[in-house]
Amino acid sequence: MIRFEFQDHEKCYDKQNTFCLKAALTETKNTYFTKVGDEATIILEYPNKLTFSILSGDLVTNTFELEIEKLRKINIPTDQS
Secondary structure (H helix, E strand, C coil), X not given: CEEEEEEECHHHCCCCXXXXXXXXXXXXXXXXXXXXXXXXXXXXXXXXXXXXXECCCCCCCCEEEEEHHHCCCXXXXXXXX
């Protein structure tokens, strides 16, 4: 489990259809490579991609990019009883 506290990140103030968040890790449980205080940025460039960059900690310099159009919603059946 990983929990973050988010704040606006000024990096995206001048970009259209884009928002940026700076994340600080506030709680972890059962994780090997993260600790409280680690920081990351999350950048959503809608409708193209989502970028998650790790700024500190053991995984520093790792960046993960997800292409939004390739993501899909998974419908989970609900119990109709």
